[in-house]
Every structure is written in structure tokens, then in C-alpha cells.
Amino acid sequence: MSESKKVRLGAIGAGWWATSNHFPLFRDHPDVELVGVCGIGDDLERIREKFGFGFATEDADELLSADIDAVVIATPHDLHHELAAKALDRGLHVLCEKPMTLKAEEAWDLARRAEEAGTVFLVPYGWNYKPFTVAAKKLLADGAIGEIQFVSCNMASPTRGLFGTDPSYMLELWNSETAPNPTTWSSPEHGGGYAHGQVTHSSALLFWLTGLRASSVAGRVSTAGAPVDLFDAGVVHFEGGALGSLSGAATLADGDNYQIDIRLFGTEGVMMIDVERERVTLSRYDGRRESIDIAPGEGEYECLVPPVRFIELITGASTENNSDVTVAARSVELIDALLRSSAAGGVETPV
Structure with a gap:
């Protein structure tokens, strides 16, 4: 162009x-x-x-x-x-x-x-565009923990009102003139619920960081009286043999920082990515220890970089797409399988 x-x-x-x-x-x-x-x-x-x-x-x-x-x-x-x-x-x-x-x-x-x-x-x-997650991905790509064998991925956020038809807190947070339409977030027919609305973030971050893909999921969800899921949990097998756990909760108190805690256990070491406490640590079995410097507030969620990056990718100013269609598809298939597994009371394969 x-x-x-x-x-x-x-x-x-x-x-x-x-x-x-x-x-x-x-x-x-x-x-x-x-x-x-x-x-x-x-x-x-x-x-x-x-x-x-x-x-x-x-x-x-x-x-x-x-x-x-x-x-x-x-x-x-x-x-x-x-x-x-x-x-x-x-x-x-x-x-x-x-x-x-x-x-x-x-x-x-x-x-x-x-x-x-x-x-x-x-x-x-x-979160896929934060400097600390970009640095974490580079370490993983360089083989810092070897082959991934186990994954723990948890997310929690103050969104119980959004998925329970009271979006007033989220509206105040974003200071928007246009109120969130409750049917988008709290209607099963429109894909409402915590898995589609929030676990989509943590799982997409996981898949971008690691390159993993789910092969089977045993999942359960709980609505706790809401019209859609507020709590999600799954046991995941990934292609290549890694095992993992995935969880999500919508009921942090209003004003609390979002939590995403990803822990990766590999053949050569362990990495922890914690957006709430703004820390990334690497502990290798050979004794090497490393932490990534993170600016205060960098772990808080915002979505300012992706729209700009979209334009830069079109104009050729950048070639780094941290949330492309493949990453997004791997997130969708995991959540789809988790929800189907919960509804059926069994184990579901993503495809």
C-alpha cells in the first residue's frame, strides 16, 4: 500500500x-x-x-x-x-x-x-501485545523451558454484573456513552457468559505464547443463578501430549484488578506469567533464574495497541500479528469443546 x-x-x-x-x-x-x-x-x-x-x-x-x-x-x-x-x-x-x-x-x-x-x-x-508478554513469548520460543508438559491457566475478573444483566460497573469503568447491551453478554443465544466473554482472553494469550492446541477437553460450568456461566473449569489434553487445567471466575469484587495466571511446566524449567501482580519469572532446572521487568500498571487490561497494529499490518509498518485468525480459532475451539462437554457431562474433542 x-x-x-x-x-x-x-x-x-x-x-x-x-x-x-x-x-x-x-x-x-x-x-x-x-x-x-x-x-x-x-x-x-x-x-x-x-x-x-x-x-x-x-x-x-x-x-x-x-x-x-x-x-x-x-x-x-x-x-x-x-x-x-x-x-x-x-x-x-x-x-x-x-x-x-x-x-x-x-x-x-x-x-x-x-x-x-x-x-x-x-x-x-x-494482553497479547503487552511488552512483558512479548518478552515471555520470546523466552519460550528460544526454548527457555523446553517442551511443555503441563499448563495451568486461570482467569478471574469483576464482571458478575455484566453477565448477570447489570453492566453499570463496566459502563462506569469505560466511561462510554453507549451502554452495553445486556443480551450480548448475558444471553445464551448470543454467546453470553464468562467463557466466551473472558476465558477467550486467557486462552488466546496461552495459545499465542505457547503454540499449543487442545485435542480434548473435559469441562464443567456453573451459572450460580445467573442466566449464563459465571464459573468455568476444564481439564485439557493438548496435541503433543501436554496436560493442562483451565479455569475462570466472574466474581471478583468491582474495582479489583483482572487476574490471569498462566504457569507453564516444561522439560527444562517453569515459567509463570501473572498479569495481576505484574510478574513473569523463569526457573530452569539448571539453576538459571530470570525475571522480566514490568512497568507499574502494565498488567492492567487495555486494548489500545491491537487496533493500531491492525492498520500497521495493512500499511506494512508492522509484520507482528499477535492475535491472528489461528490463535483466535484455537481459543474458540477450546471454549466450544468445554461448553459442549459441560452440557453433555462428558469429554469433548474440539473438532
Whole structure:
């Protein structure tokens, strides 16, 4: 792409997350032209004017048919696959919100389409772009712990209200003018629940860091009286023979820091990645000890880098996609298998 040509961007979905995170970043990016926005509701024209989109429509096909290079998909989860597939078939670059899809077969269908299209596909997982996780991945890629044999991956967050139809705390946290639609987060039909809404983060971080892929999952979830799952647990076998445990809880107190605690046990050592306490440590069996320096506050979640990286990948300013379609698909298939296993009371293979 020519340095002088801006990325002509369209957006499908103009709700809470899109207007509080993505649209401000793209509006202020010097290499982006906001061509059109697709959404529903009385606020659409106000959103178009506020962020400087050229036009607004309630018809996704009209948006995708416009003269655009790329599209941001930030709709309810259950709509992602159809819209992303259409965008890829048109040869567009795609930034698709997480979870990328709800079903494993849909996720791998998008992976196939993205490969055929040869375009950028990024799912904006913020923790995958932190300097300390990038440093941890480099250590792992250099063989710091050898072959991974066991994994422990836990996540907890103050999101019980979001998945229980009271998003007021999250709205206050992000200071958005557009309230989260409770049906997106607390409706089983739309893919609500902690696994799709939060474990998607921890599992995508795990898969990007390690390159692992689940081969079977024995999972259980608990709603604790909510309309969707608030607690998730699974025993995972990975391709290559590693064993692991995966867990998630939505009921941290409001204001507490998000927790992601990943512990990797290998043939040559152990690595711990703890985003809450902002520490990464390596302990090798040969006696080597190492810690990664982390700036205070770096472990807190934010999603400022991925949208910008999306544009940089399109323009050629970067080649580092830390949350590509394959990473996202591996997360989807794990969560899909965990939820199916819990519903069936047995063990499920991801595909």
C-alpha cells in the first residue's frame, strides 16, 4: 500500500466497545479514513457525526459493498462468522472482536477464508501485545523451558454484573456513552457468559505464547443463578501430549484488578506469567533464574495497541500479528469443546 494512501475503513457494530475503544483510535489515526458505519438505533447518526464517518447505514451488505479496504466487526458474538466471511470473500482486511466465533467449525472456516483472501485478520486481544508478554513469548520460543508438559491457566475478573444483566460497573469503568447491551453478554443465544466473554482472553494469550492446541477437553460450568456461566473449569489434553487445567471466575469484587495466571511446566524449567501482580519469572532446572521487568500498571487490561497494529499490518509498518485468525480459532475451539462437554457431562474433542 502506498504511504500516501489512507486505509479506507468501515465498521459494523456501533455499540459500547466500538464507541468507547475502537472508534476514537481510528478517528485519530493519520493513516485511516472512516468511510462508513453500520449499526442500529437512534444514536447511529450522532455516532457517525461524532467520529467522522462518511455515511451511516443499518444494512451490513451496503457497508461491505462500499469502497473500503478493511472492516471492523464489533457486533454481538453470534453475528461475527457471517459478517467476517462476507468481508473476507470480498478481499477485505478484518478486525473481528472476540470471541471470533462461537463454534469451532465457524472459526476454522474463517481461518481458511483468511488464508485464501491473503488479507490481514486480527482479533484484538489486548494482553497479547503487552511488552512483558512479548518478552515471555520470546523466552519460550528460544526454548527457555523446553517442551511443555503441563499448563495451568486461570482467569478471574469483576464482571458478575455484566453477565448477570447489570453492566453499570463496566459502563462506569469505560466511561462510554453507549451502554452495553445486556443480551450480548448475558444471553445464551448470543454467546453470553464468562467463557466466551473472558476465558477467550486467557486462552488466546496461552495459545499465542505457547503454540499449543487442545485435542480434548473435559469441562464443567456453573451459572450460580445467573442466566449464563459465571464459573468455568476444564481439564485439557493438548496435541503433543501436554496436560493442562483451565479455569475462570466472574466474581471478583468491582474495582479489583483482572487476574490471569498462566504457569507453564516444561522439560527444562517453569515459567509463570501473572498479569495481576505484574510478574513473569523463569526457573530452569539448571539453576538459571530470570525475571522480566514490568512497568507499574502494565498488567492492567487495555486494548489500545491491537487496533493500531491492525492498520500497521495493512500499511506494512508492522509484520507482528499477535492475535491472528489461528490463535483466535484455537481459543474458540477450546471454549466450544468445554461448553459442549459441560452440557453433555462428558469429554469433548474440539473438532
